[in-house]
Amino acid sequence: MSATGLAAAGLSKPRWRNRSILPGFGLSLGFTVFYLSAVVLIPIAALVIRPWSIGLGGFWHVVTDHRVLAALKLSFGGSAIAALINTVTGPIVAWVLVRYRFPGRRLLDALIDLPFALPTAVAGIALSTLYSPQGWLGEPLAHLGLKLAFTQGGVIIALTFIGLPFVVRTLEPVLADLSREPEEAAATLGATRFQTMRRVVLPSIAPALVTGTTLAFARAIGEYGSVIFIAGNLPGISEIAPLLIVIKLEQFDYAGAAAIGVVMLAASFILILALNLLQNWTRPYR
Amino acid sequence: MKRWRSPTSDHPLTSIALALIAVGVVAIFLVLPLATVFAEALRKGLDVAWAAIDEPDARAAIRLTLLTATIAVPLNAVFGISASWAIAKFDFRGKQLLTTLIDLPFSISPVVSGLIYVLIFGLQGWFGQTLRDWDVKVIFALPGIVLATMFVTFPFVARELIPLMIDQGRDEEEAATSLGASGWQTFLRVTLPNIKWGLLYGVLLCNARAMGEFGAVSVVSGHIRGLTNTMPLHVEVLYNDYQFVGAFAVASILALLAIVTLVLKSVLEWRFADEIAAVHQH
Amino acid sequence: MSLAVDSLVKRFERFPALNGVSFTAPQGAFLALLGPSGSGKTTVLRILGGLEYPDAGSVRFADLNWLDVPARERRAGFVFQQYALFRHMTVAENIGFGLSVRPRRQRPPRAEIARRVEELLALVQLEGLGKRYPNQLSGGQRQRVALARALAIEPRMLLLDEPFGALDAKVRKELRGWLRALHERMGITTVFVTHDQEEAFALADLVAIMNAGRIEQYGTLEDVRRSPKTAFVAEFLETAPLKKADASRHRGDGHPG
Numbered sequence: 142m143s144a145t146g147l148a149a150a151g152l153s154k155p156r157w158r159n160r161s162i163l164p165g166f167g168l169s170l171g172f173t174v175f176y177l178s179a180v181v182l183i184p185i186a187a188l189v190i191r192p193w194s195i196g197l198g199g200f201w202h203v204v205t206d207h208r209v210l211a212a213l214k215l216s217f218g219g220s221a222i223a224a225l226i227n228t229v230t231g232p233i234v235a236w237v238l239v240r241y242r243f244p245g246r247r248l249l250d251a252l253i254d255l256p257f258a259l260p261t262a263v264a265g266i267a268l269s270t271l272y273s274p275q276g277w278l279g280e281p282l283a284h285l286g287l288k289l290a291f292t293q294g295g296v297i298i299a300l301t302f303i304g305l306p307f308v309v310r311t312l313e314p315v316l317a318d319l320s321r322e323p324e325e326a327a328a329t330l331g332a333t334r335f336q337t338m339r340r341v342v343l344p345s346i347a348p349a350l351v352t353g354t355t356l357a358f359a360r361a362i363g364e365y366g367s368v369i370f371i372a373g374n375l376p377g378i379s380e381i382a383p384l385l386i387v388i389k390l391e392q393f394d395y396a397g398a399a400a401i402g403v404v405m406l407a408a409s410f411i412l413i414l415a416l417n418l419l420q421n422w423t424r425p426y427r
Numbered sequence: 428m429k430r431w432r433s434p435t436s437d438h439p440l441t442s443i444a445l446a447l448i449a450v451g452v453v454a455i456f457l458v459l460p461l462a463t464v465f466a467e468a469l470r471k472g473l474d475v476a477w478a479a480i481d482e483p484d485a486r487a488a489i490r491l492t493l494l495t496a497t498i499a500v501p502l503n504a505v506f507g508i509s510a511s512w513a514i515a516k517f518d519f520r521g522k523q524l525l526t527t528l529i530d531l532p533f534s535i536s537p538v539v540s541g542l543i544y545v546l547i548f549g550l551q552g553w554f555g556q557t558l559r560d561w562d563v564k565v566i567f568a569l570p571g572i573v574l575a576t577m578f579v580t581f582p583f584v585a586r587e588l589i590p591l592m593i594d595q596g597r598d599e600e601e602a603a604t605s606l607g608a609s610g611w612q613t614f615l616r617v618t619l620p621n622i623k624w625g626l627l628y629g630v631l632l633c634n635a636r637a638m639g640e641f642g643a644v645s646v647v648s649g650h651i652r653g654l655t656n657t658m659p660l661h662v663e664v665l666y667n668d669y670q671f672v673g674a675f676a677v678a679s680i681l682a683l684l685a686i687v688t689l690v691l692k693s694v695l696e697w698r699f700a701d702e703i704a705a706v707h708q709h
Numbered sequence: 710m711s712l713a714v715d716s717l718v719k720r721f722e723r724f725p726a727l728n729g730v731s732f733t734a735p736q737g738a739f740l741a742l743l744g745p746s747g748s749g750k751t752t753v754l755r756i757l758g759g760l761e762y763p764d765a766g767s768v769r770f771a772d773l774n775w776l777d778v779p780a781r782e783r784r785a786g787f788v789f790q791q792y793a794l795f796r797h798m799t800v801a802e803n804i805g806f807g808l809s810v811r812p813r814r815q816r817p818p819r820a821e822i823a824r825r826v827e828e829l830l831a832l833v834q835l836e837g838l839g840k841r842y843p844n845q846l847s848g849g850q851r852q853r854v855a856l857a858r859a860l861a862i863e864p865r866m867l868l869l870d871e872p873f874g875a876l877d878a879k880v881r882k883e884l885r886g887w888l889r890a891l892h893e894r895m896g897i898t899t900v901f902v903t904h905d906q907e908e909a910f911a912l913a914d915l916v917a918i919m920n921a922g923r924i925e926q927y928g929t930l931e932d933v934r935r936s937p938k939t940a941f942v943a944e945f946l947e948t949a950p951l952k953k954a955d956a957s958r959h960r961g962d963g964h965p966g
Contacts, residue, residue: 163600164610169513173525176506180577181531184543187553191546230452237449241442249450251693255457257632258685258692260639261537262659263678266666267460270467270675277459302456321435322793325760328434328780329787330807330862334441340810344797363536365642366659370666383538387646390542395551402539409534413527431762434780 188406191399203400208376209385213404215293216382220361223300224308224354231308231353232346238309239316253306261303261366268299269370291373296381299367304357311353315346352419359412363405464682468675479665479673480680484653488661488677491572495644495657496637499576504630507584511622512614515592516600526589532581541575541646548574567649572657575643580636587629588622595621624699628692635688639681710736710771710865712898717766719752719922726752727763728922734915737896739889741909744919744945750902751870753919757900758787758868770898771865785866786859786897790874792851794843800854801826801839807862829857832891849880856888860895869901873908885911906946910934918942 192200203209238250256264272279272289279290289295319342327337365383373379382401389398432438437445468476479485510529514522532540547553548565558565565571599621603613619626641659648655656664658681665674712734719727727749734740742750755761757768759780768775775783795803805826808817817825830836833853843851852872859867872888873881889912892899903909909916910930917927918941926938937943 163516163597163604163613165512165614166517168610169509170517170519173506173510173513176509177525177528180574180581181528184547184578185531187546188539188543230448233445234449234452237446240437241446243446247693249453251689252453252457254689254692255461255685258635258639258688259461260641260659260678260681260685262641262662263464263639263681263685264460265641266662266674266678267463267467270671271460271463277463278455302460305452305456320791320793322789322791323795324435325780326787326789326793326795326858327806327810329758329760329783329785330810330858331781331784332806332810333781334434334437336810340806341795344795347797359534363534363539365536365538365645383536383642386538386542390545390549390646393551395546395549398542399546402542405536405539409536413530413534417527431776433762434760 185406188399188402192396192403195396195400199396200400200403203397204404208380209382209401211377212380212382212385213401215296215380216362216405217408219293219296219381220300220304220358220364223297223304223361224358226297226301227304227308227357228350228354231305231357232312232350234305235309235312235316239313253309256303256306256367261364262370264302264367265299265370268295268302268367272298272371290371291379293379295371295373296368296379299371300361300364303364303367304361307357307360308350308353311349311356312346315349319345348419348422352416355412355416355419359409359416362408461682461686464675464678467671468679470675471672475672476676476679479670479676484656485661485673485677487653488656488658489680491569491656492638492658494569495573495576496634498573499580499637500630500634503577503580503633504584504626506581507586507588507629508622508626510585511588511592512618514589515595516597529582529585529589532578533586537579537640537642538646540578541643544571544574544578544647566647567651567655569655571647572644572655575647576637576640579640579643580633583633583636584626584629587625587632591622591625592618624695628695631688631691631695635685638684710898712738712740712866712900713769714753714757715767715769717753717756717763717768719749719756719761719763725922727766730766730919730922730924732917732924732927734898734900737898739892739899739912739914740901741913741916742900742902742919743904743906743909743916745904747921748919749922750917750919754787754868754870754900754902757866758785759783760787783866784862784864785868786862786864788852788855788859788867788869788872790871792843792855792875794851794854794858796843798842799839800830800835800841800843800846803843803854804829804839804857804861806858825861829861832860833857847880848876849884852876852884856891864897867897867899867901869899871902871904874903881908888912918945920945 192203195203204213234253238246238253269290270276272282272295274280274283274288274290276290282289287294289298323341323345324337327341328334332340363383365381365387368381369384372381372384374381374384382405386398386401386405389395389401436442480489510525514526545552545566548558548571549555550559550566552566554565565574599617600613603617608616638657639659640657641663644657645660645663648657648660650656650660650664652661652664658677662674662678662681665671665677714733715731717727717730719725730749730753732740742753744750752761756763757770757775759778762776795806798806801823805822808822808825811817826839827836830839833856835850835853835857838846838850843854846854856872873884876884885908892912901912913930915927915929916933918925918933920941926933926942933942934946937946
């Protein structure tokens with residue numbers, strides 16, 4: 142479409158978009174929507190529709206089954222605990238990376254992305270070996286009486302690994318942008334460093350911290366590869382929800398698998414919504 | 428004169444404590460697992476490790492992984508470019524919705540991602556019967572694996588490019604168009620050079636995830652040794668078979684890939700900090 | 710409590726910010742550090758406030774080796790150019806901050822803090838705005854909150870860094886007169902930084918004209934204006950003639966903004 146063609150046709154373009162002289166709107170948007178639908182939307186629709194083949198009652202029956210509930214509890218509960226652990230360690234790591242200067246800082250910073258870059262299966266077997274009773278960490282912990290491999294504790298460790306970068310990376314830009322002046326003001330007003338951190342710095346990064354923690358939580362509930370090797374996978378005890386989906390599929394219980402899938406999808410949607418609301422809440426504040 | 432400390436810097440003891448905690452957290456949670464991969468792979472020596480990589484099933488897995496990435500990554504890159512062009516250069520209702528939908532696969536469990544393709548193409552799925560009649564295999568075969576991988580890595584390139592292109596604005600493209608350039612010319616000669624680093628970055632991340640994807644592929648692949656196992660799946664198979672050295676040996680290749688990705692990522696970030704910083708503002 | 714600054718030297722990396730700055734001022738003086746950007750005036754202010762430390766030189770104030778006193782203990786109220794208000798706290802919480810962080814033994818009870826905050830709100834003419842957040846206030850109002858916050862700790866010294874720089878001309882004029890009146894009422898030794906000589910002359914008793922890390926001339930307004938000691942001073946002052954603002958200051962009829 143030439144520029145003049147577009148301009149001339151401008152009068153007849155649908156009112157729902159601004160006129161632009163740039164070409165390629167139809168092509169790019171069309172392809173985008175097509176691809177999005179084919180690869181994402183239609184498959185998701187399939188998921189949402191499937192459980193109803195067993196009816197609402199059937200759906201409820203699957204979801205409230207003892208084993209399913211235990212798995213959901215572990216996935217959600219473990220993720221929450223892991224996210225909370227990261228709420229404590231994340232800010233410390235981010236603070237050190239942003240505020241301190243020391244040799245090797247860049248290396249440390251690059252390492253934070255490791256859980257993003259490392260395939261989950263690789264992380265999974267590594268964590269499992271590391272925390273097994275003969276592992277580098279598992280052995281000393283065993284002496285202390287802590288058994289982590291093949292237990293719920295192992296699940297939490299793996300989920301903490303996964304979630305750390307989310308918290309750190311969300312906090313880093315916020316910390317970097319933080320003006321020093323309020324801290325200076327607090328000092329001139331007589332506050333100790335601890336008081337300044339608690340009353341001035343921490344509240345400024347609180348929204349970012351909540352966002353990062355929520356992202357870590359959202360990622361953790363669906364995590365599969367990093368967790369199944371260290372988890373133990375005992376039904377009703379150390380079995381995570383995604384694993385249960387896989388098991389049901391292997392038994393050709395498509396509807397059952399889809400039912401659990403829908404619950405997880407719904408959780409994802411709610412979290413995305415929560416995150417969007419969070420963004421809107423923090424913006425007018427400034 | 429007494430030693431002076433800026434009022435905005437932490438007490439030295441606090442600094443040391445925090446720094447130790449930070450390094451400790453990274454070392455325990457991140458470095459040790461990585462080190463474990465290589466240590467376990469080389470436990471019985473380099474030869475044994477190499478033998479595990481050089482055997483037929485492993486080589487098939489490597490080939491499948493490469494093939495999958497070669498198909499999925501370029502397609503997702505094209506999509507990413509297309510989506511960010513539409514979103515950054517035009518205004519239309521539903522833009523926010525589109526952006527949210529594009530982010531969707533990020534928030535969904537990988538297993539659920541695989542599940543949805545089984546529900547469509549699997550034996551009991553929508554097209555299950557139809558495919559069987561035509562003797563076309565999607566699930567438990569390459570197409571399923573590619574589709575699942577595409578779904579999971581779908582947003583990577585778009586997410587990098589959209590804020591970048593929004594940040595860069597429309598001025599240059601509008602200038603080119605008013606000078607008579609066609610859409611393709613504008614794109615190739617004006618836009619592409621501007622976004623090349625963001626594109627490279629996005630492709631890098633997309634590729635790393637495509638090659639490493641486990642959960643989604645695990646569901647659709649059927650774990651048929653030598654045929655439908657990608658590298659991550661092969662690692663699982665070996666590990667569950669108690670062939671630990673073999674599992675870690677193959678895993679090392681993936682870990683090396685991860686390290687290369689991180690290095691390239693750092694280099695890109697360092698060299699083109701401003702451009703990429705604009706992306707991460709959102 | 711007179712202020713004596715002696716031979717301050719400060720380098721930032723390789724940049725020489727201060728090249729030997731010395732001056733003295735009596736208790737209760739209103740002193741302006743006037744000069745172009747980069748002249749080092751803000752650096753002097755920050756050293757006085759404990760936010761920077763000089764490479765050489767000394768400062769005596771209130772019979773103390775001032776540089777040895779940590780910023781936290783100086784009770785030098787600092788007002789920043791961009792206000793530096795705590796955005797997540799209300800106006801009242803901002804103003805009361807200095808009182809609420811005092812060590813337990815010296816901390817006034819909550820009711821007392823609230824009362825003092827009300828007093829200060831009235832002083833800066835922001836009664837009733839205690840529950841608002843900084844982003845709900847205008848620039849001029851925010852600056853008054855910043856001032857009230859600094860005054861809350863009963864400072865021995867008041868330091869202002871181009872306090873009206875971010876405000877428009879009309880608000881600036883109002884606040885100027887009002888600051889002057891406040892100073893006359895409270896008598897706190899005040900040092901303020903500005904590049905605007907109209908402002909310096911309207912507010913200060915003593916002015917130090919700075920350039921490239923040195924004080925070119927220091928003295929009362931009349932001294933400086935009538936007998937400029939260096940070419941720089943003469944040139945710098947030439948750019949703005951004597952204004953009516955001066956006359957009104959002598960009359961002492963500055964109105965609070």
